[in-house]
Amino acid sequence: MSDPVVSAIVFYALAAFTLIGAGVVALSGNIVHSAFALFAALFGMAGLYAFLSADLLAVVQMLVYVGGISVLVLFAVMLTSGLDDSRTSNSTTRLVGGIAVMLAVAAAAFVAASAIPSGVESAVAPTTAPIGDLLLGRFVLPFEVVSVVLLAALLGAVTLARGVKGGDR
Amino acid sequence: MLRDVADWIERLFGLDPATFAYSWITNAVVIGIVALMAFVFIAIFAGPVTWWERRIAARMMSRIGPNRVGPQGVLQWLADGIKNFLKEDLVPAAADGPLFKFAPYLVFGGFMATFVVLPFGANLIAADLDVGLLYLLAITGLVVIGMLMAGWSSNNKWALFGGIRSAAQLVSYEIPSAFSLMAVVLAAGTMSMQGIIKAQGAWPWEWFLFRNPFLFVAFFTSLTSSIAEGNRTPFDLPEGESELVAGYHVEYSGMRFLWFMFAEWGNLWVLSSLATVCFLGGWQIPFVSPADIAASTGLAFWGWQALTFAVFATKASLLVAFVIQVRWTLPRLRVDQLMITCWKYLVPLALFCLSGVLVLLWAVEEKGALDWALRGVSMAAGLVLAVASFRKTRASYMADRDLYRRMEGKELWYPPFRLP
Numbered sequence: 001m002s003d004p005v006v007s008a009i010v011f012y013a014l015a016a017f018t019l020i021g022a023g024v025v026a027l028s029g030n031i032v033h034s035a036f037a038l039f040a041a042l043f044g045m046a047g048l049y050a051f052l053s054a055d056l057l058a059v060v061q062m063l064v065y066v067g068g069i070s071v072l073v074l075f076a077v078m079l080t081s082g083l084d085d086s087r088t089s090n091s092t093t094r095l096v097g098g099i100a101v102m103l104a105v106a107a108a109a110f111v112a113a114s115a116i117p118s119g120v121e122s123a124v125a126p127t128t129a130p131i132g133d134l135l136l137g138r139f140v141l142p143f144e145v146v147s148v149v150l151l152a153a154l155l156g157a158v159t160l161a162r163g164v165k166g167g168d169r
Numbered sequence: 170m171l172r173d174v175a176d177w178i179e180r181l182f183g184l185d186p187a188t189f190a191y192s193w194i195t196n197a198v199v200i201g202i203v204a205l206m207a208f209v210f211i212a213i214f215a216g217p218v219t220w221w222e223r224r225i226a227a228r229m230m231s232r233i234g235p236n237r238v239g240p241q242g243v244l245q246w247l248a249d250g251i252k253n254f255l256k257e258d259l260v261p262a263a264a265d266g267p268l269f270k271f272a273p274y275l276v277f278g279g280f281m282a283t284f285v286v287l288p289f290g291a292n293l294i295a296a297d298l299d300v301g302l303l304y305l306l307a308i309t310g311l312v313v314i315g316m317l318m319a320g321w322s323s324n325n326k327w328a329l330f331g332g333i334r335s336a337a338q339l340v341s342y343e344i345p346s347a348f349s350l351m352a353v354v355l356a357a358g359t360m361s362m363q364g365i366i367k368a369q370g371a372w373p374w375e376w377f378l379f380r381n382p383f384l385f386v387a388f389f390t391s392l393t394s395s396i397a398e399g400n401r402t403p404f405d406l407p408e409g410e411s412e413l414v415a416g417y418h419v420e421y422s423g424m425r426f427l428w429f430m431f432a433e434w435g436n437l438w439v440l441s442s443l444a445t446v447c448f449l450g451g452w453q454i455p456f457v458s459p460a461d462i463a464a465s466t467g468l469a470f471w472g473w474q475a476l477t478f479a480v481f482a483t484k485a486s487l488l489v490a491f492v493i494q495v496r497w498t499l500p501r502l503r504v505d506q507l508m509i510t511c512w513k514y515l516v517p518l519a520l521f522c523l524s525g526v527l528v529l530l531w532a533v534e535e536k537g538a539l540d541w542a543l544r545g546v547s548m549a550a551g552l553v554l555a556v557a558s559f560r561k562t563r564a565s566y567m568a569d570r571d572l573y574r575r576m577e578g579k580e581l582w583y584p585p586f587r588l589p
Contacts, residue, residue, distance in 0.1 A: 006193045032265075032321060033268075036268065036318060055298065055300050056303075059300045060303075062308060063303065066310040067313060067340070067343065068340065071313050071317065074317050078329065079333070126299035
């Protein structure tokens with residue numbers, strides 16, 4: 001993959017895949033198609049991570065977003081009753097506002113990205129061990145706080161889903 | 170691994186891999202060839218194994234099974250394949266066409282992608298990724314999405330039920346599966362498949378299966394969850410015939426149907442070889458260290474590859490036979506029982522094993538007296554289980570034989586591999 005042309009082709013193919021997926025999510029009138037396209041977009045992101053030789057990040061992206069989040073999204077979409085009658089909120093006519101937001105985000109991303117030194121070639125090396133060291137060493141407190149937040153979210157979801165006492169179940 | 174092969178080919182043509190400008194072409198060709206090899210391997214595994222399974226099933230149900238095509242019916246899978254090629258590719262009028270057509274490829278692609286990290290022998294592995302085991306757990310997500318896609322796009326309530334059931338099942342059973350495999354990762358200190366194999370040894374007492382009692386239990390939680398993830402009985406609710414006709418692939422016919430079946434039977438190999446890698450010492454041969462194999466050259470190198478592949482395939486095939494036997498022994502669980510098995514038993518058990526392995530790794534000195542005692546206990550437990558299972562199987566055969574003799578006055582085909 002040292003060839004810059006091939007690298008560019010791979011990168012643009014992955015980026016196009018991701019962007020087309022994201023586009024279908026936003027523009028499709030069929031909400032189930034949107035959900036499947038979300039999966040494609042997230043999968044493309046995993047491909048981009050792998051392309052940037054962030055091996056652990058790519059696999060975790062697959063595990064969490066492709067295997068977990070998009071399945072949950074699909075589940076929620078498919079189990080929602082009256083799906084065909086519901087109006088999708090992302091009506092395709094409101095393109096102007098969407099494009100404005102997109103441009104603003106792109107500008108912000110461009111500014112943020114220009115702060116990062118580019119063109120630094122680093123050797124392809126396994127990232128798992130360093131990430132593990134950092135998570136359980138220097139960043140152990142944020143790591144634990146995140147897990148507490150997730151636990152709170154979990155309990156909150158259970159409480160909400162349980163409904164009123166004395167209902168069914 | 171593939172990069173080395175590509176470099177070797179370039180050197181064969183007198184090119185220097187470091188300066189050759191079109192290295193990516195060689196790499197792409199090598200990747201293509203290896204992918205084709207994996208595909209051919211799984212084709213000649215999944216085909217005959219359907220015949221094998223049907224014969225075992227028939228024997229366990231005291232009937233004959235497929236025995237018409239070829240001697241003993243061994244060519245039945247070819248006949249099935251040709252039949253499916255020739256069938257019409259039906260798409261229901263009310264189905265969501267593009268998604269309906271794409272779903273089988275997603276399932277099959279997700280299944281084939283596991284072969285990137287599955288080892289077959291000492292050097293026979295497509296890519297020994299540093300995150301191999303995690304990759305294998307992650308890539309099965311594609312299969313879940315494919316099944317949901319098939320179930321939803323068929324526009325059939327049985328298919329949708331099947332798809333949703335299979336997604337719920339796969340997502341749930343991923344958790345005990347991951348926990349028990351993480352116990353292996355702790356013991357091996359790496360997630361690379363070859364690294365896990367090299368952390369074990371060739372002899373049974375060096376396997377992770379018998380390393381300590383916790384890993385012994387983890388083997389069973391892992392195998393159970395793998396069987397559940399493979400949608401096999403007793404966990405085949407997504408395609409429970411008596412309830413859903415056929416589940417998520419009920420509307421499929423011809424070749425698209427075959428892709429689902431392909432992935433399902435091929436998955437037998439994936440789950441068996443995963444268990445072989447993680448618990449049964451992989452391809453290791455007694456008296457030969459992995460370093461010796463790596464140091465060998467020429468003919469000796471390929472000899473070792475063949476030998477390690479034979480060892481690996483034998484272990485995996487025995488597990489395949491075991492999984493098939495389990496399938497035809499146990500009845501199907503109910504949906505609530507399925508979820509209870511996962512969340513109330515397997516998840517706590519796998520977590521307990523994970524913590525147990527952690528504590529033992531920290532407290533017990535490797536190759537110390539206590540370590541050997543733990544290995545001894547695990548091996549004794551394994552021996553008791555094996556003997557008990559053998560005796561039970563044999564007793565069933567004998568009872569069956571006596572019954573048959575009394576009813577028909579003829580001998581039942583025994584031993585079981587002598588088929589009518």
